[in-house]
Every structure is written in C-alpha cells, then in structure tokens.
Amino acid sequence: MNIALFTETYLPYINGVVTHVKSLKDGLERAGHKVLVVSADINTHRHYIENGVLWCPAKEFKRFYDYGLASPVSLKRLRMIKRFKPDIIHIHNEFGVGLSGIAIAKILKVPLVYTLHTMYDDYLYYIAPKPLIPVVRRFSHRYFRFLGKRAAAITGPSPKVQEFLSECGVAKKVNVVPNPVELDKFQxxxxxxxxxxxxxxxxxxxxxxxxxxxxxxxxxxxxxxxxxxxxxxxxxxxxxxxxxxxxxxxxxxxxxxxxxxxxxxxxxxxxxxxxxxxxxxxxxxxxxxxxxxxxxxxxxxxxxxxxxxxxxxxxxxxxxxxxxxxxxxxxxxxxxxxxxxxxxxxxxxxxxxxxxxxxxxxxxVKKSGQENLAHYLLDVYHHLEVENENHSKRHGKKRKLSVFELDVFHHGDQDKEE
Known part of the structure; x- marks a missing residue:
C-alpha cells in the first residue's frame, strides 16, 4: 500500500505526535509499505521531497507548540501527492496540513483516516483569553464535528477520544490504537x-x-x-x-x-x-x-x-x-x-x-512497539481499502480534477515559479 501521513510537525521537533508518526512510518515500511509524510517547514518557500517527507512552506506559530502553519491549499502539493498515488491518507493534526489532507483525499477519492491525539478543550487557553473560552469551545467542537464527519475511520490512543468527539457531536466509533514507544531507544x-x-x-x-x-x-x-x-x-x-x-x-x-x-x-x-x-x-x-x-x-x-x-x-x-x-x-x-x-x-x-x-x-510495554502500531492501523487501512474498491466498482473510477478545484488549489499555492 501507498500511505500518506499528514502532520503539522515532524522531525527534528520532538513531541508525542512526531514520535507516533515516526514510529508508524517505520513500522509500515518494515512491513513492506510505501510511506510519504507530509509536513510543514517554516524555512522553505517551495514544496520539496526529502527522505520520504514532503515539506510544505509554512509560517511560524510559536503560540501553540511551535507548529508551523502551512496553507491548506496548494496545487503543487496536490500534484506531488497525486504522483505518489496514495491508497490511504491519514491525518494526525487539524490545521493547514491536516485540512489539505482532507481536501486531497476527497479530490482523489482516497479513504481518509483521522487520528485525534490531543484533548483540545484543555489547550484553548493558548489561543483565547479566559472570558472567551466558552465561545471558542463551541466553535472548536463544531470544527471537530466537521473533521469527524469527513473521516472514513477515526482512531485515538484512549477511550477519552471517543468521549470528546461524542461531546462534539461525532457519532462514529473511535478505534482505540495505543501510542507507541521506541523500544530500541528506551531499554x-x-x-x-x-x-x-x-x-x-x-x-x-x-x-x-x-x-x-x-x-x-x-x-x-x-x-x-x-x-x-x-x-x-x-x-x-x-x-x-x-x-x-x-x-x-x-x-x-x-x-x-x-x-x-x-x-x-x-x-x-x-x-x-x-x-x-x-x-x-x-x-x-x-x-x-x-x-x-x-x-x-x-x-x-x-x-x-x-x-x-x-x-x-x-x-x-x-x-x-x-x-x-x-x-x-x-x-x-x-x-x-x-x-x-x-x-x-x-x-x-x-x-x-x-x-x-x-x-x-x-x-x-513490549507490545507498544512500531510493528504493533503498524499492525493495528493496517487492519483499519485494509478494511477501508476493500470498502473503497467496492465503492469504485459500483460508481466508477477516480474522477479528474474539476476546474473549480484546480482554481482553488492554484490560488492557495505558495510555491514560487522556478
């Protein structure tokens, strides 16, 4: 399978999401699958692929966990991912890169998997003053309802994710996939x-x-x-x-x-x-x-x-x-x-x-390694792949991009002309 993993932050930064995505990438590749990580880079003005990572131009956003924020729309990014021919698009964050994953999955008619790593209600104070938090929480829940409805499958590291998304109005079942640990480094x-x-x-x-x-x-x-x-x-x-x-x-x-x-x-x-x-x-x-x-x-x-x-x-x-x-x-x-x-x-x-x-x-924790994480998610991926193939047989092959979609992605493109 060809699997595209979308994350707002990646190595050399270290946090829970980065560790999870890196472990998943390694586990999937050891199992014989091709993986493309799509992430943001505040130090570039063009899209480029290096060592299996598609880096996207981004603006620095220190207020929230040092993420770089990339535009959610780019024709160059769409074309590069289309050349990769993903069977699954798996988003791990909810901002610019994650939103582009949602759009590209829809355009290419590829199953979308969404992993919610963070209980954002506990982090709203990073972006809003205390008096505005109830209002921001309502908008936040509406946004997560939008994300949840667009995913073919949702995963999270604990049942806490199911409760949070249920509060947001997402009725789908969350597949609980425990977080990984790099067992080879921590022994x-x-x-x-x-x-x-x-x-x-x-x-x-x-x-x-x-x-x-x-x-x-x-x-x-x-x-x-x-x-x-x-x-x-x-x-x-x-x-x-x-x-x-x-x-x-x-x-x-x-x-x-x-x-x-x-x-x-x-x-x-x-x-x-x-x-x-x-x-x-x-x-x-x-x-x-x-x-x-x-x-x-x-x-x-x-x-x-x-x-x-x-x-x-x-x-x-x-x-x-x-x-x-x-x-x-x-x-x-x-x-x-x-x-x-x-x-x-x-x-x-x-x-x-x-x-x-x-x-x-x-x-x-011996069953929390990279291979175990990959095994958990491959079960999810294979199920969606079969569903998608059956759907394609009933409704035809993947369509070409519409003029509107090409225009939207081109308008948001940040790449400078070579």
Whole structure:
C-alpha cells in the first residue's frame, strides 16, 4: 500500500505526535509499505521531497507548540501527492496540513483516516483569553464535528477520544490504537552509566534517595501545579524523596515560583529541556514516574519511562483506566495522601521485589512497539481499502480534477515559479 501521513510537525521537533508518526512510518515500511509524510517547514518557500517527507512552506506559530502553519491549499502539493498515488491518507493534526489532507483525499477519492491525539478543550487557553473560552469551545467542537464527519475511520490512543468527539457531536466509533514507544531507544542496554553518574552529580542525587520524575511540556494542561501541591502537603524531608521535573514550557517560571512559595524547592528540581536521546539516562537516575495530568490520552513520555523499567504513579482517570495496573506496572492514586502512601510502599520493597516490579513494567510495554502500531492501523487501512474498491466498482473510477478545484488549489499555492 501507498500511505500518506499528514502532520503539522515532524522531525527534528520532538513531541508525542512526531514520535507516533515516526514510529508508524517505520513500522509500515518494515512491513513492506510505501510511506510519504507530509509536513510543514517554516524555512522553505517551495514544496520539496526529502527522505520520504514532503515539506510544505509554512509560517511560524510559536503560540501553540511551535507548529508551523502551512496553507491548506496548494496545487503543487496536490500534484506531488497525486504522483505518489496514495491508497490511504491519514491525518494526525487539524490545521493547514491536516485540512489539505482532507481536501486531497476527497479530490482523489482516497479513504481518509483521522487520528485525534490531543484533548483540545484543555489547550484553548493558548489561543483565547479566559472570558472567551466558552465561545471558542463551541466553535472548536463544531470544527471537530466537521473533521469527524469527513473521516472514513477515526482512531485515538484512549477511550477519552471517543468521549470528546461524542461531546462534539461525532457519532462514529473511535478505534482505540495505543501510542507507541521506541523500544530500541528506551531499554536498559541503551543506558550510558557514565552519563548517569554525571547527571546524579549535577543534581546532587544521593544513592539513598527515592527519585520520582515527571517528563513533559510544562503547560497548564499537564497539572504539574497539582503535583507540587500534593508533594508539599505530604512529603517530609526525612523521607528522602525528591521530585525531578524534566522538560520545558510556558508554565515553568510560575511552577518554579510555586515550589519556592511551598518551600519545597530544595527537594524539587527542574531540569529544563532534555534532548530526546538523553532521556533514557535521566530515567535511569530515577525510581518512579509520576503524573497528575488528566489531559493526556496515553502519554508517550510515560511509556518511554516504563520501557526503561520505571513503575508509574498515576492520578486516577476513569477514561484512561487500564493503562496502569496496580502492582503490575505501577500504582493509582486519588489524592495527595494516596500518592504519598504509594511512594512509601514502593520504598519499603526489598531489592528483589523492586527488580521484579521493574521487569514487570518493561514486559507491560513490549507490545507498544512500531510493528504493533503498524499492525493495528493496517487492519483499519485494509478494511477501508476493500470498502473503497467496492465503492469504485459500483460508481466508477477516480474522477479528474474539476476546474473549480484546480482554481482553488492554484490560488492557495505558495510555491514560487522556478
């Protein structure tokens, strides 16, 4: 099959969507399929293909996760994708590149798959002042209803996606496809013990301390403020428990100030941005991974930590139930006291019990690799391909572009004439 994956952001940027798309591309190619990634590039004024990626001219949009925004219409882009002859178009974002995927799928009569990665209701504060959020939410839900109705199939990493789209008025079933983890990069064999030693020295980590970490973009939706409150309410200095917050983001200054006001800044460390290929060494310095976020669907950072053997302390989230199984790959907590109790419970385990738990955690994510992700989605793709072939037999072959469609795409084209 020829599969075109549309995403607003791609390597060298690293976030959950990029990791998902890169893992899917690798898994599909290993299975013998051809993949074209379509993404935005703020540093170009023309469309070009390099290493299996069609880069589209875009404008910088730092306000929302450093995305580049590409025009949704371009005749050059349409022609390049038409030459690729996609059997499936799969969009992973909802802006310029994603909208062009919807239009091109309709024009070429190719089945459209839509993966919703983000619970956007938790991110509206990035684009709207607080008094306008209810109005923006209504428009947002209408927009997602438009997207959902145009997809032949919808996927998402947790049942939370089904609930969100149902609230938006989308009646279609969501295929739950768990997020992937790059198992070859996050395993104990990848740990550089010399770098682990350097990290411990840098942050003054002692061997008798319990190091609990969180990794992610520091935005309000991650609820790190809740984690700091819980930590301040319960953890005592005599417990020798420290929190390592890994990542960067707009909320970092206020979170650091919160830690100072709560007088826990001596036991909470903010590392700032850590390169993705260094994360495995940071996780190797830690004992537990903790999250109080209720906006995540199936956190890739959490899965990466689990792949290195870190049990997870997870705030209860009904719609993510089952991702963490008590005593198998971590612990669930409902409030500050339960979080603290689970930390002490882990700390009291013998070395043999801790080692057995770490092995159990690693086993729990072994089916989250690239091949598994590709297998899940190939089932979806093949089903749609059969449906599309049957539809073509009944209604004829793919049509040529209408004059109107050619005009629309040409009008939106950003490419300079060679």
């Amino acid at each position: 104990l064999e990848c740990v550089d013990q010399e770098k682990v030693k350097q990290i411990k020295e840098k942050y003054h980590i002692q061997d008798d301390e319990l190091i609990v970490c969180f990794c992610g973009r520091l935005g309000r939706e991650k609820s790190v403020d809740v984690l700091l409150d819980y930590f301040a309410q319960t953890v005592d200095r005599a417990d020798k428990i420290r929190l390592l917050v890994i990542g960067e983001g707009p909320s970092r200054p206020e979170l650091e100030e919160q830690a100072r006001k709560l007088k826990i800044d001596d036991v909470v460390t903010f590392t700032g941005k850590v390169m993705h290929d260094e994360l495995v060494n940071y996780y190797a310095c830690c004992n537990l991974y903790v999250t109080t976020s209720l906006s995540d669907t199936n956190s890739i950072s959490m899965l990466e930590a689990m792949a290195t053997g870190l049990p997870v302390l997870h705030r209860f989230d009904k719609l993510n139930e089952g991702q963490i199984v008590m005593g198998v790959n971590g612990y669930i907590f409902y409030d500050a006291e339960e979080m603290y109790s689970q930390m002490l419970k882990y700390k009291s385990l013998s070395d043999e019990q801790k080692l057995a738990l770490r092995h159990s955690v690693i086993e729990s």
